[in-house]
Amino acid sequence: MALFNPSLLEPDLILGQTILHLTPEILRRNNIKGLILDVDETLVPMRQPHASDDLLQWTTEMKRTADIWLVSNNLSQKRIGRIAEMLDAPYLLGAKKPSRTKLRKAMDAMDLRPQQVAMVGDRLFTDVLAGNRLGLFTILVEPMVDPLKANKKYPIHNAEVWLSKLLGASLDGMKHNFTKSNKKKLS
Template sequence: MFTDLLQPSLVLGKPVIYLSADILKQHQLKGLILDVDETLVPLKSRQASEELMTWIDETRQVAKIWLVSNNLSESRIGGIAESLNLPYILGARKPSRKCLREAATGMELPVSAIAMVGDRVFTDVLAGNRLKMFTILVEPMVDPATLDRSYPIRRLEVQISQWLGVSLKYQNTARSQPNKS
């Protein structure tokens, strides 16, 4: 069913920096594919925060990490990836699965041990679910100077998803997914 493809395995209910090693271990995740824009950094930001750098350093102790972005800006996404010392893929065209497969191959892990992590249902969650990955929906990283931003596309995705019967409420534990193999 299409709504199964939109249902995240886990709704974190907070930004990605709250995704702990304990959560990864609980779900037997050894790799993370991370979206960049608004998952790791605010949309216009060209650099990672100190808080994000610390989270990446801690997380890489328990999981392999790749960045996969729909963004085409080599200077911006490449600069962020370089500052975090992470491999990356640009122009992924999520919800296409091709670049997620490429990242999984680069990690040398089965897709069942990798989570697709992002702030968008119709790109990040849908792409990961189409590949039968564990999917984690996070809240967007925001620039404190623009906290009043409304995120109209994300809000529309959430409304449509909920209208279709997808639950996007914070979950303490992951949902079982009927589309997992």
């Protein structure tokens, strides 16, 4: 008997691009009415203190389709609070993902069933694992890149992908859009 189910590291959708490429159409196609969003590297590069204009525009567009909550492992009230205020979104910090507690709290506040909520993040062992443990639709995005460090590699992200595959998770098509349930490409 396996101690760990590797499918818990398999996102339902691998976007293959930053969150800015997640569209209302993708949400509608998957019956998603709520988004729980990671913050650091998913919405804003770690060393960037503010949301970009592109992110503000993306958030405004997405709110027409889904409720949005920010759930971060970060403990900085100043950082996460400032970004949440800019995006006009409720937030929870210190989530300790892959713990499900604060994801459940956000989902309950949206008054939605797990199948109607997507956990969106850039990390397999925190965001995807937490979302899958709760039965949410999980979306893996590429990390946001600080414009001043556009050529920077993401060793943690790459190590997580390598380790996930070693543990038996199927992440074929890592750079492509697909859903694990039907491997259907999304545009």
